[in-house]
Amino acid sequence: MEPAESLARYRRRADAFESLVVATPDNLWSAQSPCDDWDARGVVDHIVVMHDVMLRPVGLSPSAGPSVAEDPLRAFRRARADVEALLTDSDIATRMTSSPAGELSVSEMVDQVISQDLVHHGWDLAMATGQDATMHPGDVEELLPVVASLPDEVYIPGAYGPDIVVLGPKVAVPSDASAQDQLLGLLGRDPHWVAP
Numbered sequence: 454m455e456p457a458e459s460l461a462r463y464r465r466r467a468d469a470f471e472s473l474v475v476a477t478p479d480n481l482w483s484a485q486s487p488c489d490d491w492d493a494r495g496v497v498d499h500i501v502v503m504h505d506v507m508l509r510p511v512g513l514s515p516s517a518g519p520s521v522a523e524d525p526l527r528a529f530r531r532a533r534a535d536v537e538a539l540l541t542d543s544d545i546a547t548r549m550t551s552s553p554a555g556e557l558s559v560s561e562m563v564d565q566v567i568s569q570d571l572v573h574h575g576w577d578l579a580m581a582t583g584q585d586a587t588m589h590p591g592d593v594e595e596l597l598p599v600v601a602s603l604p605d606e607v608y609i610p611g612a613y614g615p616d617i618v619v620l621g622p623k624v625a626v627p628s629d630a631s632a633q634d635q636l637l638g639l640l641g642r643d644p645h646w647v648a649p
Contacts, residue, residue: 456546456560463540463563466571467533469589470500473575474526477582482525486581487646489621493581496574497525503567504532507539510550511559536563569596573640580646593632600639608641 474497482494491499498521505515518531539545539559546560557565572592579586607619621641626634634644 456540456543456558459546459560459564459568460537460540463536463568463571465589466568466575466592467537470571470575470578471526471529471533473578473582473584474529476584477525477578481582484581485648486577487642488577491577493578494521494525496578496581497521497529500567500570500574501528501532503570504536507536507559507563507567510552510562511539511545511548513539536567539563569599572596573637573642576637576642581648583648588633588636590632593636597632597636597639600636603639 477493482492484493486493486496488496501521508515513535516531516535519527521528540563546558548559549556550559550562552562552566572588573596576586576588578584603620608622623641624638624643626638626644630638630644637644
């Protein structure tokens with residue numbers, strides 16, 4: 454995949470996620486998300502942490518900025534700017550790096566990890582805060598076969614290291630469920646989750 458394509462897709466997904474962060478009222482940052490261990494702020498914190506992980510293979514550190522605890526929006530914008538800087542530098546974007554999925558360019562790593570994370574964690578944040586949780590149809594179409602082909606190991610807590618949980622158990626959905634609901638079930642999410 455060309456770095457420009459990865460960048461355009463990342464920016465579209467980051468725009469959508471940032472819109473959800475912007476629209477989250479202060480009193481809902483502690484609202485439970487569909488992920489048992491995270492409230493709404495925890496979802497954003499995970500996204501920021503994973504953005505920062507993208508910097509490590511090229512020897513970079515996160516830029517200075519507030520924490521998610523201090524300011525979720527500014528923390529996300531800082532992390533986003535760092536990742537966009539990777540993708541807009543052609544030397545870095547095309548650099549090969551090792552990943553759990555094998556040798557990938559930096560742009561491919563961003564596209565396959567954090568860019569995809571923005572899609573389903575955007576759903577988590579939207580559900581936690583009562584916003585529109587409709588995923589981009591193109592993202593659903595792209596991600597459904599990818600997630601369906603994941604190895605069983607991704608559903609085993611600790612399979613990729615101590616305390617690392619990639620996906621929760623699959624959630625069964627009806628055979629005629631929408632593509633988004635099928636994707637969510639494969640991601641270990643109940644499409645009809647309701648906040649406690």
